[in-house]
Amino acid sequence: MDFSLEYTKEQAEFAKEVRRWLDENAPKDLVSPWDIRKTSPQEWQKRREFARKLGEKGWLYPRFPRQYGGGGLDVAHTFVVNEEIANRNLGPPPHYDSGGLAAPAILNCATEEQKKRFLPSMLKGEATTWQLFTEPDAGTDEANQQTSALRHVREKDHFVINGGKIFVGSIYGPPTQFLLLTKSDFEAPRHGNLAMFLAPANLPGITIQPLDLFPSGIFAQVGSGPGRKNSVFFDDVKIHESYLIGGDHDGWKVADATLTVEHGGGERVPRIPRNPVVEKFFAQCQNNPNVIKRLQENPELLHSVVDVYIGAQIERLWTLRNSGQPIRGGGPQLSMYGKMYGARLATVMASVLGPYAFADDEWALDDGIFETGERNAVCFAPGGTPEALKIVISRGLGIGR
Numbered sequence: 197m198d199f200s201l202e203y204t205k206e207q208a209e210f211a212k213e214v215r216r217w218l219d220e221n222a223p224k225d226l227v228s229p230w231d232i233r234k235t236s237p238q239e240w241q242k243r244r245e246f247a248r249k250l251g252e253k254g255w256l257y258p259r260f261p262r263q264y265g266g267g268g269l270d271v272a273h274t275f276v277v278n279e280e281i282a283n284r285n286l287g288p289p290p291h292y293d294s295g296g297l298a299a300p301a302i303l304n305c306a307t308e309e310q311k312k313r314f315l316p317s318m319l320k321g322e323a324t325t326w327q328l329f330t331e332p333d334a335g336t337d338e339a340n341q342q343t344s345a346l347r348h349v350r351e352k353d354h355f356v357i358n359g360g361k362i363f364v365g366s367i368y369g370p371p372t373q374f375l376l377l378t379k380s381d382f383e384a385p386r387h388g389n390l391a392m393f394l395a396p397a398n399l400p401g402i403t404i405q406p407l408d409l410f411p412s413g414i415f416a417q418v419g420s421g422p423g424r425k426n427s428v429f430f431d432d433v434k435i436h437e438s439y440l441i442g443g444d445h446d447g448w449k450v451a452d453a454t455l456t457v458e459h460g461g462g463e464r465v466p467r468i469p470r471n472p473v474v475e476k477f478f479a480q481c482q483n484n485p486n487v488i489k490r491l492q493e494n495p496e497l498l499h500s501v502v503d504v505y506i507g508a509q510i511e512r513l514w515t516l517r518n519s520g521q522p523i524r525g526g527g528p529q530l531s532m533y534g535k536m537y538g539a540r541l542a543t544v545m546a547s548v549l550g551p552y553a554f555a556d557d558e559w560a561l562d563d564g565i566f567e568t569g570e571r572n573a574v575c576f577a578p579g580g581t582p583e584a585l586k587i588v589i590s591r592g593l594g595i596g597r
């Protein structure tokens with residue numbers, strides 16, 4: 197039952213180098229509340245500074261080619277970097293930046309000139325990126341984009357963008373740029389009528405409006421944090437065609453390259469994620485006398501705890517299996533598993549911890565991590581709902597549309 201990760205001899209040597217570097221460069225005074233909305237702008241800036249240092253070293257995006265600012269490391273060494281960062285509870289900073297989703301798409305779909313122009317600032321942690329795909333009528337039905345990007349009538353090397361996005365970005369805005377999916381052709385067939393831009397976020401005509409959401413983002417520690425999202429509106433926004441990634445009818449292909457990574461496959465940053473909620477929950481089961489007593493008196497509860505323990509290991513191993521796969525490797529089964537697992541974990545935690553699982557104040561256990569975990573567990577939408585993921589899986593199995 198020991199699922200702990202052991203380094204090879206070579207990895208262990210490299211881990212020493214990483215630890216030495218982290219000793220010198222990692223911030224020592226970071227406060228990491230479970231609820232991302234409690235993170236101050238100053239804390240965010242500290243994470244950004246750390247991201248830039250990692251970027252300078254090539255360890256913010258260890259797997260990416262060195263010529264664009266990545267580390268050029270193989271999967272085995274990248275695991276070490278990410279594991280050592282995670283051991284210090286730092287997560288891959290800067291938290292909530294969709295650069296990790298946009299960069300693989302650019303690497304795979306952009307021109308050489310665009311790669312040289314866009315990738316270094318992203319891989320070095322200087323630029324931040326938001327993913328702008330969802331619209332009121334284009335969530336699960338993502339191909340139904342209504343935000344239009346049409347050629348300027350006089351200046352043919354420009355597009356004009358109009359429309360709006362919802363549920364995008366983070367509490368830390370504005371970003372440097374958007375990975376922006378649009379409709380470029382009102383006549384062409386579905387999927388062949390889209391265009392993707394890496395658009396500067398400060399173009400005239402763009403408005404960002406914050407949206408407070410129910411889930412609050414336990415994963416400040418592991419890199420994201422959807423505590424607050426935004427609507428972004430485009431009102432006659434003029435943009436040069438040099439920001440178009442792929443052709444002006446290739447948007448679906450570029451979106452697919454991004455979503456493959458978001459769903460847990462592709463050239464995703466390899467890491468075997470720790471789930472801090474699970475770790476804290478098991479510490480309670482092992483050490484809290486009240487919880488221990490409850491488990492001893494109730495074998496069914498004990499079984500359910502073992503069940504979520506096994507589930508947590510499956511999720512880790514599944515991530516390991518998916519990491520570093522070629523871009524078409526796929527991983528919606530992992531994403532779907534993670535969402536369903538989160539719901540199962542939340543149910544078991546509520547039964548085992550009782551009301552403490554829902555406390556976010558002086559009564560809360562472990563600074564309210566369980567309450568934040570419970571809230572996030574019911575949020576299936578980011579990256580696609582389980583139903584949407586099942587549709588993708590069915591296609592992969594050759595039984596879908």
Ligand SMILES: Cc1cc2nc3c(=O)[nH]c(=O)nc-3n(C[C@H](O)[C@H](O)[C@H](O)COP(=O)(O)OP(=O)(O)OC[C@H]3O[C@@H](n4cnc5c(N)ncnc54)[C@H](O)[C@@H]3O)c2cc1C
Nearest residue numbers: 327328329330335336363364365422577578579580581583
């Ligand atoms: C916290 C959070 C973070 C997010 N971050 C981003 C982001 O950074 N960038 C971005 O672009 N978007 C983001 N989103 C949006 C997210 O991708 C969408 O919410 C998601 O794709 C679902 O779309 P929807 O909300 O329009 O729901 P809908 O598509 O309207 O779906 C509603 C319900 O109907 C079901 N359903 C819909 N169609 C089908 C079907 N054909 N078959 C079976 N069931 C179906 C769905 O599964 C769901 O249960 C985020 C959302 C949240 C909540």
